[in-house]
Amino acid sequence: MNYLWHMLIFISLYSLLSMSLNLVVGYAGLLSLCHAAFYGLGAYSTALLMTRSGWGFFPALLAAMVITALLSSIIAVPSLRLRGDFFVLATLGFQVIVFSLLYNWDNFTNGSYGITGIANPVLFGWSVDTPFRYFLLAGTISVVGLGLMRALALSPFGRVLKAIRENEVAAVALGKNVALLKIVVFAVAAAFAAVSGGIFAAYTQYIDPTSFMLSEALFILSIVIIGGAGNQVGPLIGTVLLVTLPEMLRFLRMPDAIASSLRQVIYGAAIVLLMRFRPQGIQGDYKFD
Amino acid sequence: MFQQLLINAISVGCLYALMAVGFALIYNTSRIFHVAHGAVYTITGYLCYFFLLRLHWGTAVAVVMSILCSAILGAIIEIVIYAPLARKKAPLTVCLLSSVGLYIALSNIVVMIFGSDTKLLRPDIEKVYHFSGIVLTRIQLCQVVVSVCLIGLTLLVLRYTNLGRKMRAVRDNPTLTIIMGVNQRQVRLAVFALGSALAGTAAVLAALDVGVDPNMGMPALLTAAVALIVGGVGSFEGAAVGGLTLGLLQALVIWRISARWTDALTFTVLVLFLLCRPRGLFGIHRRLEEETT
Numbered sequence: 001m002n003y004l005w006h007m008l009i010f011i012s013l014y015s016l017l018s019m020s021l022n023l024v025v026g027y028a029g030l031l032s033l034c035h036a037a038f039y040g041l042g043a044y045s046t047a048l049l050m051t052r053s054g055w056g057f058f059p060a061l062l063a064a065m066v067i068t069a070l071l072s073s074i075i076a077v078p079s080l081r082l083r084g085d086f087f088v089l090a091t092l093g094f095q096v097i098v099f100s101l102l103y104n105w106d107n108f109t110n111g112s113y114g115i116t117g118i119a120n121p122v123l124f125g126w127s128v129d130t131p132f133r134y135f136l137l138a139g140t141i142s143v144v145g146l147g148l149m150r151a152l153a154l155s156p157f158g159r160v161l162k163a164i165r166e167n168e169v170a171a172v173a174l175g176k177n178v179a180l181l182k183i184v185v186f187a188v189a190a191a192f193a194a195v196s197g198g199i200f201a202a203y204t205q206y207i208d209p210t211s212f213m214l215s216e217a218l219f220i221l222s223i224v225i226i227g228g229a230g231n232q233v234g235p236l237i238g239t240v241l242l243v244t245l246p247e248m249l250r251f252l253r254m255p256d257a258i259a260s261s262l263r264q265v266i267y268g269a270a271i272v273l274l275m276r277f278r279p280q281g282i283q284g285d286y287k288f289d
Numbered sequence: 290m291f292q293q294l295l296i297n298a299i300s301v302g303c304l305y306a307l308m309a310v311g312f313a314l315i316y317n318t319s320r321i322f323h324v325a326h327g328a329v330y331t332i333t334g335y336l337c338y339f340f341l342l343r344l345h346w347g348t349a350v351a352v353v354m355s356i357l358c359s360a361i362l363g364a365i366i367e368i369v370i371y372a373p374l375a376r377k378k379a380p381l382t383v384c385l386l387s388s389v390g391l392y393i394a395l396s397n398i399v400v401m402i403f404g405s406d407t408k409l410l411r412p413d414i415e416k417v418y419h420f421s422g423i424v425l426t427r428i429q430l431c432q433v434v435v436s437v438c439l440i441g442l443t444l445l446v447l448r449y450t451n452l453g454r455k456m457r458a459v460r461d462n463p464t465l466t467i468i469m470g471v472n473q474r475q476v477r478l479a480v481f482a483l484g485s486a487l488a489g490t491a492a493v494l495a496a497l498d499v500g501v502d503p504n505m506g507m508p509a510l511l512t513a514a515v516a517l518i519v520g521g522v523g524s525f526e527g528a529a530v531g532g533l534t535l536g537l538l539q540a541l542v543i544w545r546i547s548a549r550w551t552d553a554l555t556f557t558v559l560v561l562f563l564l565c566r567p568r569g570l571f572g573i574h575r576r577l578e579e580e581t582t
Contacts, residue, residue, distance in 0.1 A: 031382060078564050084381065085322045089514060090563055093556035096511070100553040214507065218393060225386060261405075264397040271390025275383050276373060289380040 005131035007247065009203060012135070012142035013196045014243050018223040018235035019149050020192035025221070026229030026286050027158055028185050029165030034075060034091040035193055035220045037098035040212025041068045042194025043201040044102060047115045050202075057121030061198040065191040072190035076183045095217050102209035114208025121202050128202075138199050145192050150232050152188065161185055162230070165286065222267050226274060228284020237282050242267060292423050294540050300429040302536020303436035304491045306529040308509050309516035310440050311487030313528035316517060317460045318480045320381055324388040325366055326488055327510030328395035333359040333489035334496035334505060335399055338410055352497075356489045363485020366391065367478055375477075392506070400503045409500040428498045439490060440529050443483070447525055456480055460523060488513075508552070515559045521572025530570060 021035045045064035049055040055063070075094040079087050102109050109115070121128045121137060128137050152158060163171045164178055172178050201207045219242070227238020245266065249259040279287045308330070315323045333355050340351035370391060374384050415426040447453035455476045458466045467473050491509070513528075516535050520527025538558065539551045562569060 031385075078560065082563055082567070085385065086518075086563055086567065088322070088385065089518065090560060092511070093515075093559045096556050097553050097560075100550065104547075104549040104553075218389060222390075222393070257404075258401055261397040261400040265394045265401065268390045268392070268394030268397065272370065272387045272394065275379070275387035275390065276370075279379070279383050287380075288382040288386060 002131040005135040007244065008135050009131070009138045009199075011239055011243050012138040013200055014220070014223060015236055015239045016142045016145050016192055016196040017220050018227065018239050019146055019232075020189040020196075021220055021224050022229055022235045023149060023153065023161070023185055024189045025224055026231070026234070026284070027153060027161040027165065028182060029161075029286065030079075030182065030186075031088050031221075031288075032091045032186075032189075033088055033214070033217050033221065034095035034098070035189070036212045036214070036217035037095045038068050038072060038190040038193035039197040039200075039216070039220075040098060040102055040209065041071055041190075042197030043207050043212070044109060044115070044197075045194065046198035047118050047201040047207055048109070050118055051115060057119070057198075057202055058123070061195060064194045064198050068194035068197075069187040069191040072186045073183055076186035080179050080182055092214070095214055099209055099213055102212065109209070112208060112210075114206060115201075116206050118201050118205045118207070120205075134199075134203050138203070141195060141199060145195060149188075149192065153232060157181070157184075165230075219267075222271060224281075226267060226270055226281055228281030228286075229288075230280075230284055230286030234281055234284040241282075291544070294544050295537075296423055296425060296429070298537045298540030299533070300432045300536075301539065302533040303433050304495055304532075305512050305516055305536050306440060306532030307436045307487055307491040307494075308513040309520070309528040309532035310443055310525060311484040311491070312510070312513040313517050313520070313525050314443070314456070314480050314484035314487070317523055317525065318456055319371065319375075319459075319477055320463075321371055322381070322385045322388065322514075323484075324385065324510060325370075325391040325395065326485070326513070327506030328392045328399075329359055329362055329366070329485045329506075330488045330492040330509050331396050331399055331501070331503060331506035332362060333492040334501040335403055335503075337493045337496050338403075338408055338501050341410055342408075352493050355493055356486055359489025359492070360482040360486035363481040363488075364478055366485075367481035371481075372474065372477070392510075396503055396506060403503070405503050407500050407502040410497050426498075428494070432494045432498070435490065435494060439487060443487065444525060444529075446483075452476070452479055512555060515555050517569075518559060518562050518567075519569055521569025523573040524569070524571040527569055527571035 017035060017039060021032065024030050024032045024035075042064045045067045046057070046060045049060035049063055050057060075091060079090045082090055103112055105111065123137075128134055160171065160176050160181060163174070163176070164181065168178060197212075200211075223238040223242050224235050225238075226242065227236065228234025246259055246263050249262060250256075254262060274281055312323065312326055315321065315326065336358050337351055337355040340346045340354055341348065344351075346354070370387055371384060374387065415428055418425045418427070418430065447456060455466070455471050456479070458469075458471060459473060459476050463473065488509075492505075495505070495509070512535060513532070516531035517528050518531070519534055520529070520531030535555060535558065538554060542548075542550055542554045
């Protein structure tokens with residue numbers, strides 16, 4: 001049974017990650033390759049606040065959201081002047097720099113050894129210590145988070161983002177503050193990625209930088225692309241498919257070493273095929289034009 | 290000590306330059322951000338390993354064959370992946386994303402076949418030359434000589450041959466070039482084959498020195514992309530200068546701070562250039578409206 005809760009926890013975490021990336025990629029049309037950096041910043045902020053400063057899980061998680069949202073503006077503000085490939089490359093640079101900091105700044109992040117001994121969250125005396133309780137926690141937070149993001153996406157804010165995606169010049173001409181909107185959407189997406197990272201840190205109780213590498217950013221982006229960007233359904237489909245894919249391969253009696261590569265071969269090939277025949281993904285609205 | 294570091298920096302920088310010129314050939318003409326260039330790099334390294342240690346071919350034969358294979362692989366990628374997308378007039382983001390997908394798939398196929406550990410191509414100790422206190426290994430000498438020759442040759446081809454003139458024409462204005470009756474598909478095929486061969490050469494030279502691992506392609510590709518930006522989009526010579534500059538800067542960081550911060554440095558340089566001088570050192574200044582054609 002614990003196995004099922006474990007899967008559901010990861011589906012909750014990745015649905016938060018993919019839906020928040022969807023706000024940036026699918027709604028605002030900004031192809032971002034640094035979502036794993038926000039995920040990692042959230043995980044590290046939560047873990048460091050809990051282990052070094054002795055904060056509780058929930059205050060630490062809230063603080064992590066704020067910290068990550070603020071840090072996201074480091075990349076968002078300068079990137080506003082860049083277009084197309086240059087923007088992608090800048091976000092990629094941010095991703096690599098954040099990973100490099102997590103990996104090499106030994107005194108602060110403990111480098112490649114990672115952070116151990118992250119305590120279980122405690123809510124009004126109720127300790128979250130079994131996989132089922134973690135599932136309740138992760139599920140509740142992600143449902144609330146998805147609800148908030150849905151409200152945001154369907155609000156006028158979401159419509160303006162779509163307008164920027166379709167024609168930025170027209171949006172500017174209509175008097176929309178495009179720069180500010182882009183910064184805000186980046187900050188919101190980063191904050192929700194940080195929530196996912198914080199829960200991940202508490203659940204695994206041990207984090208190290210290799211969970212937040214470029215390959216992870218590519219994985220989250222693959223979820224959004226394969227599921228389909230620009231609406232409220234596509235990324236969820238992608239999450240369920242891609243998170244459960246290794247488990248399906250396990251049922252085919254694949255050895256673990258091959259299964260993890262085979263999974264990546266499958267989703268890499270899926271992206272190539274989708275881009276050729278169905279660029280909007282399985283159930284998406286945005287064709288990356 | 291400083292001279293020794295300088296020599297090492299130049300040999301590393303030459304490889305970066307080689308990879309960057311290959312990437313620039315493809316990017317400047319097709320405008321495709323060819324992430325799978327990194328996969329071509331990895332696969333060529335592994336092909337060289339396969340030819341040398343599994344098939345026991347001689348070094349020269351193995352090297353030439355793997356570079357030839359890289360050119361063929363590049364051409365196949367253009368024919369199978371990008372050309373159909375170009376015929377559909379797919380947006381460049383779609384090309385970029387399918388290139389990312391291709392990179393993920395290809396580099397993991399390498400993992401499935403060869404495993405994910407680092408493999409050395411030559412277990413014996415490298416022959417070294419001494420020049421007044423400076424130690425230079427034979428492979429480093431090869432890296433410098435081969436890179437300089439190939440980059441020079443590529444630039445000559447671009448400047449003086451008919452094919453090179455067509456490549457530059459496609460870079461400057463693809464639409465007009467088609468109107469003038471240049472077969473754009475052929476030019477693109479040539480560009481992909483040539484660019485991939487340059488990446489393959491860099492891969493083989495690096496593989497003979499430090500061995501191969503399945504993730505070697507991504508850092509090489511990223512450095513090439515940064516070198517392209519530093520040198521200036523649109524300029525082939527600029528990419529070579531950019532690669533060399535990055536090699537030298539990295540050596541400076543290794544000397545003054547620590548080898549761990551080279552990645553962070555590369556991308557700090559990238560971000561600084563994107564912000565302060567987006568057209569790079571030698572880039573052709575284009576207005577936004579021109580980019581769409």
